[in-house]
Amino acid sequence: MQDLPLADLDAFATIARMRSFRAAGRVRGVSASSLSEAMRRLETRLGLRLLNRTTRSVTLTEAGQRLLDRLEPMLGEIGTAIEDINSLRDRPAGRLRLNVPGIVARLIMPDIASRFLARYPDITLEVISDDSFVDVLAEGFDAGVRYEESLHQDMIAIPIGPRRQRYVCAASPAYLDQHGVPGHPRDVMARASIRHRFVSGRIYNLEFERDGEVFHVNPPARLTADTIEMERAAAEAGLGLLFTFEDFLVDALAAGTLVRVLPDWTQSFSGPYLYFHSRKYMPTALRAFVDFVREDGDSPK
DSSP states (O other): OOOHHHHHHHHHHHHHTTOOHHHHHHHHHOOOOHHHHHHHHHHHHHHOOOOOOSOEEEEOOHHHHHHHHHHHHHHHHHHHHHHHHTTTTSSOEEEEEEEEEEEHHHTTHHHHHHHHHHHHHEEEEHHHHHHHHOOOTTOOEEEEEOOGGGTTTTTTEEEEOOOOEEEEEEEEEHHHHHHOOOGGGGGGGGGGEEEEEOTTTTOOOOOEETTTEOOOOOOOOEEEEEEEEHHHHEEESSSSSEEGGGGGGHHHHTTTSSSSSSSSSSEEEOOOOHHHHHHOSHHHHHHHHHHHHHHHHHSSO
16 A cells, blocks of 8 residues: 555544544544644645545545545454454453443443453443434444434344333422422423433423323423433422433432322333444454343343
C-alpha cells in the first residue's frame, strides 16, 4: 500500500463508516483533531481527496469509496488474525466496549463490571450509557444491552441481570394527602405527573397492567426531565406522580419518602439482554464477558 501507515488507513475506515470525525474519535478514543491530521497525511501521501468535509457532514469521494471497499475486508482479516493470536494467551485481554441503557448502567452494570474486571485484569472495559437502539458493530461497540422489545432477530441475546423487573407508580405522602390516592389508572389523568423524556425526545404514555388488562394514560406533566435523580427528587418534593423502574425507588419506598400508588396495577416485564452479532471469531474480551454473564446467570442467587 505504498508504505502507507496502517493506523492512518484504519482511522480513515472508521471516519468513513461513522461519517463523522467526532463520532470516530469517540470510537477510537482519540481527538477529532488527531483524526483530521491522520487524514491530511493519508491524502497527501496518496495525492487524492478521500473525504468531502463540511461543517455539517463528511462524505466519501469516489476515490474514498473505492479505497474503503478494498480496505474493510483487509482490516477485518487483520483484526481476526490478532484475535486469533490473542486466543493463545493464558488469560483473555483487550478492550471491550458496551452500549447499555441508563437503567442498566446505573443499577446492573456496576456490580457485574467490578466482578468481571477483578477476574480478568488484562481486559479494559468501556461502558457507554445510551437509551436509543444502535447497531453495535456500526457504532464501534462489541456488544450492547437492551430489553426484549428492542432486540433484532439477527442478534444473539443472552439474559443479563434480573430476569423480571417492574414499573411502579409512586408519590410522596404529602402529595397523596393533598390530592387523594388514585383508585384506578383513569384517576391518574386528574393528577400532575413527573415524566421522563428519552434521548430520542419521546415521552411515553404511562402503562398500567392488571390481570391481562392494560390501561394507557397521558396525564399532564408538572415536570419533564431526562434523569431519574431529578424525577425522584421532584416526586419526593410532592410535585406529582412518578412512574418508573421499581429499582430506582427502592430506597425512597423503604424510607417512606415515596409511597406506592395503584400497587395492583403494576407492569412486570422481562429483564435486559446482552446482545451481539454472530461472528466466527469472537474477540477474546467479548467471549470472556459472554461466558461470565452466562455463568453469573446460572449461579444461585
